[in-house]
Amino acid sequence: MSPETPKARPATALADSNAPRRTLLLTGASRGIGHATVIRFSSAGWRVITCSRHPFPEECPWGAGPEDHIQIDLGDRADTLRGIAEIRERLDGGQLHALVNNAAISPKAAGGRRLGSIDTEMDTWERVFHVNFFAPIMMARGLIEELKAAKGSVVNVTSIAGSRVHPFAGAAYATSKAALASLTREMASDFGRIGVRVNSIAPGEIDTAILSPGTEKIVEEDIPLRRLGTPDEVAKIIYVLCTETSSYVNGAEIHINGGQHV
Numbered sequence: 001m002s003p004e005t006p007k008a009r010p011a012t013a014l015a016d017s018n019a020p021r022r023t024l025l026l027t028g029a030s031r032g033i034g035h036a037t038v039i040r041f042s043s044a045g046w047r048v049i050t051c052s053r054h055p056f057p058e059e060c061p062w063g064a065g066p067e068d069h070i071q072i073d074l075g076d077r078a079d080t081l082r083g084i085a086e087i088r089e090r091l092d093g094g095q096l097h098a099l100v101n102n103a104a105i106s107p108k109a110a111g112g113r114r115l116g117s118i119d120t121e122m123d124t125w126e127r128v129f130h131v132n133f134f135a136p137i138m139m140a141r142g143l144i145e146e147l148k149a150a151k152g153s154v155v156n157v158t159s160i161a162g163s164r165v166h167p168f169a170g171a172a173y174a175t176s177k178a179a180l181a182s183l184t185r186e187m188a189s190d191f192g193r194i195g196v197r198v199n200s201i202a203p204g205e206i207d208t209a210i211l212s213p214g215t216e217k218i219v220e221e222d223i224p225l226r227r228l229g230t231p232d233e234v235a236k237i238i239y240v241l242c243t244e245t246s247s248y249v250n251g252a253e254i255h256i257n258g259g260q261h262v
């Protein structure tokens, strides 16, 4: 490195120390893209409230985690409503600057086989739609006052499977993501009027536990960049959509897939 080359600054240095601390509510934070999103926002000085079905893992290095973690089963309507009430209490009439609806399920048949539109049980359709589609709108509506007070931003995590038949993602998952993309458009119109931006991101093949064996073939044949994406490459775009850089972006769906959709 030459003497003139500036040293890389840690993300915390980017946060304005005089600005009030911003708050993110993130669903499905325990693994994969959600976990990378916690790291990205925490590093920039945000308070991050997380929720998922499991308790906060003791081995997690984020000191502020356990008291800002809420256990919710987003597949259950009553529990989702209970969780929203608990989140509102923790925000205590305050502001919510960002809501990221990231939690999702993608059930498979025995042996990891894809569940198509003919063989998906109705119970499975209903549960998938509750976690992947109804929970995001319940969260946004339940926290609308806090989002409005902050002129906040909502990011819905959709999928490339929402716009094309995918070899591994099931029919219930794919249609729930297509519905979530449409919901993003509706929300952008309704929430936009109260100063809350709503966008979605549609990841392709990101290196997480949700991937199926055989993804290597998609990488070789369908992804121009010839590699998987990393969770942080998704978290970076979520961060942009929740901050000033994207202040006039509303109702967009951003593809994060190395060109898989072209």
Ligand SMILES: NC(=O)c1ccc[n+]([C@@H]2O[C@H](COP(=O)([O-])OP(=O)(O)OC[C@H]3O[C@@H](n4cnc5c(N)ncnc54)[C@H](OP(=O)(O)O)[C@@H]3O)[C@@H](O)[C@H]2O)c1
Pocket: 027, 028, 029, 030, 031, 032, 033, 034, 051, 052, 053, 054, 072, 073, 074, 075, 076, 101, 102, 103, 104, 105, 131, 157, 158, 159, 160, 161, 202, 203, 204, 205, 206, 207, 208, 209, 210, 211
């Ligand atoms: N990875 C990819 O390649 C890819 C591609 C396209 C789209 N996506 C989308 O990106 C998002 C994150 O994917 P990921 O790969 O990071 O997923 P993941 O590793 O499977 O994590 C899913 C998260 O959702 C939580 N969750 C699942 N069911 C829940 C429930 N009923 N209630 C509350 N939380 C629940 C899980 O936590 P608990 O188990 O503790 O509940 C976990 O934190 C999802 O919306 C997914 O559809 C991912």
